[in-house]
Amino acid sequence: MPAKAAAKSIGYARTSTARQTGGVEAQVIALKEAGCSVVFQEQVSTRVKEKDRPQLQAALSSLVKGDELVVSKLDRLGRTQVEVVTRLHDLQEQGVHVRTLDGMVSTKGLGKFAPVLIGLLSGLAEVERSLIQERTLESIQHRRETGGNLGGRPKTNQEKERLVLRLREEGCSYRSIRNHTGLGQATIRRIIAEQEVKAC
Secondary structure (H helix, E strand, C coil): CCCCCCCCEEEEEEECCCCCCCCHHHHHHHHHHCCCCEEEEEECCCCCCHHHCHHHHHHHHCCCCCCEEEECCHHHHCCCHHHHHHHHHHHHHCCCEEEECCCCCEHHHHHHHHHHHHHHHHHHHHHHHHHHHHHHHHHHHHHHHHCCCCCCCCCCCHHHHHHHHHHHHCCCCHHHHHHHHCCCHHHHHHHHHHHHHHHC
């Protein structure tokens, strides 16, 4: 009877732009130092759908039960919180472990508690998705009813909205985007949330 193949750790590295802090090369080095035998890497926008991320697909296809997928942070696994949690759930169902280099998640380390954590995250992600969709639809409906005038702060112009999305795509934090644009964090979050809903 042939010996069972040893479980392996597979790494996946992604950045959205060449200028993003902690570029893909730095991620690859860190993943190899963390014990990954193979590291798949790509530079692709956060708005690109999963099916158009060939290296992510290759990494996922190479995993079998007992293996471990290692990423620098959870956001490498999807465009939205919902996508990330769905990916965690799917891998858990396949018997594949997930570990992040920032120490946020290690399903192998959690053992029997891993499904509990992922179940909790799934519930929170579903709540977040519902709230974002509800807020976005309410905002759109209100604009239609008021001719686009929401009152209070002036409506964000399209140029600033494009700048917010570009900076976020480049990996900038909300604080950094606020410093670049002068917009409040609530406005920045609304712009990004509306874009995520449109992309779904």
